[in-house]
Amino acid sequence: MKRIQGENPNLKDLCLPFTQFCKLNKIETVMRIWIGPFTSFGYGYFDEMPAAYVLKYFDVETTLEFIAMRLWTWKEGTEYIWANLNEAIKHPAILKIEVVKVVRKNGKIHVTVKDEKGERTEVYDKLIVTTPLDLFAQIADADEEEKDLFFKIVHEKYISMACRPLKGQNPPSTPTSSTT
Numbered sequence: 001m002k003r004i005q006g007e008n009p010n011l012k013d014l015c016l017p018f019t020q021f022c023k024l025n026k027i028e029t030v031m032r033i034w035i036g037p038f039t040s041f042g043y044g045y046f047d048e049m050p051a052a053y054v055l056k057y058f059d060v061e062t063t064l065e066f067i068a069m070r071l072w073t074w075k076e077g078t079e080y081i082w083a084n085l086n087e088a089i090k091h092p093a094i095l096k097i098e099v100v101k102v103v104r105k106n107g108k109i110h111v112t113v114k115d116e117k118g119e120r121t122e123v124y125d126k127l128i129v130t131t132p133l134d135l136f137a138q139i140a141d142a143d144e145e146e147k148d149l150f151f152k153i154v155h156e157k158y159i160s161m162a163c164r165p166l167k168g169q170n171p172p173s174t175p176t177s178s179t180t
């Protein structure tokens with residue numbers, strides 16, 4: 001694998017807020033199309049989000065699926081998938097359990113978990129982290145380098161709202177600006 005260092009001047013526009021990026025590249029119409037599946041889905045406002053973040057989400061495949069309205073939702077939630085999958089796999093995923101402590105010691109992973117039966121520590125060979133890394137650093141024996149890296153993560157708040165306008169007070173059917 002070749003490691004590339006330095007700055008690509010062609011990519012610096014991607015750091016701009018998406019509104020500025022669109023103006024610069026004369027593609028302002030895309031904001032009207034994408035505001036629905038972006039801002040109303042809770043991903044943030046175009047005047048706050050860096051263009052790179054918006055464009056990473058709207059790759060060609062995702063955009064085409066949105067246009068064709070081929071959207072899947074999980075009626076029973078994603079835990080239901082695991083509950084069914086568990087019946088067919090050798091090492092089922094343990095559900096409804098909280099990991100409260102992770103200690104890496106003598107080549108083994110000591111994981112303290114908590115459920116309605118109380119706390120217990122289990123020993124594993126390998127550790128695969130799938131929680132946000134800054135959360136992991138809070139419960140695990142993270143070293144200084146891990147803490148330094150993981151606490152650099154910045155989270156965007158996800159706020160999603162459903163509104164029903166009062167009778168006779170419907171908003172205009174066409175948004176008048178990209179922030180409505």
Ligand SMILES: Cc1cc2nc3c(=O)[nH]c(=O)nc-3n(C[C@H](O)[C@H](O)[C@H](O)COP(=O)(O)OP(=O)(O)OC[C@H]3O[C@@H](n4cnc5c(N)ncnc54)[C@H](O)[C@@H]3O)c2cc1C
Pocket residue numbers: 041042043097098099100130131132135139158
């Ligand atoms: C607003 C928004 C909309 C999205 N829409 C879509 C979409 O339409 N389609 C799509 O494919 N993707 C969508 N995504 C992305 C998708 O949700 C994520 O990519 C995916 O959930 C990441 O899965 P994950 O398993 O890595 O992490 P997560 O789903 O975040 O899973 C991490 C899990 O770890 C658990 N956890 C944390 N700490 C502990 C602990 N101490 N002990 C035990 N468990 C713990 C959490 O409860 C959580 O269940 C969306 C994301 C966001 C934020």
